Amino acid sequence: MMGNDVPASVLGRRVLNRATLARQMLLQRAELSVSEAVAALVGLQAQTTHSWYVGLWTRLEGLEPEAVGKQLEERRLVRLALMRSTIHLVTAEDCLALRPVVQPVIERSVRGQFGRRLEGLDREEVAAAARALVEEQPRTFSELARLLEERFPGRDAFALGQAVRAWVPLVQVPPSVRRPARHHYL
Secondary structure, eight states, rough: OOOOOOOTTSSSHHHHHHHHHHTTTTTSBBBOOOHHHHHHHHEEESHHHHHHHHHHHHHHHTOOOHHHHHHHHTEEEEEEEGGOOOOOOOOOOHHHHHHHHHHHHHHHHHHHHHHHHHHOOHHHHHHHHHHHHHHHBBHHHHHHHHHHHSSTTOOOHHHOOOOOHHOOOEEEEEETTTSSOEEEOO
């Protein structure tokens, strides 16, 4: 035991803080590839383009944004709703592993927020309609919601869009492929 009745094996606040920052690659820039870093982080919050860019720039030595764009175009990296139902940049492999794990949480959140506005809808029919729309061409979230509202008259477009975001693993198409942010079924 140490002087404060704390077992010697317990990490102090500063050591724990430093370990956490090191694990997040925030103490010094790492010499890893983008995909290695994203995999090690198990995703990086990416609500906006600048959030993941700054997040990677602060962590990686010699970051080349074009390399990230290429990996997004090749779908080795993807942006989609994951943890806390926010958009994250993850490797394709992590996307396929993580989305099924967080799926129940995302769906529960949508039911809690939009349940009444979604009552009576056939989930599979809505999901199939959304898939057909994004397979036809990449679409913005608001465009997809508006088109679904046309398909399901009398329904709230925003609620339909949120339901699809929960029910269908939509990935954001890279900026070089679209303007503005558009979604595509993975």
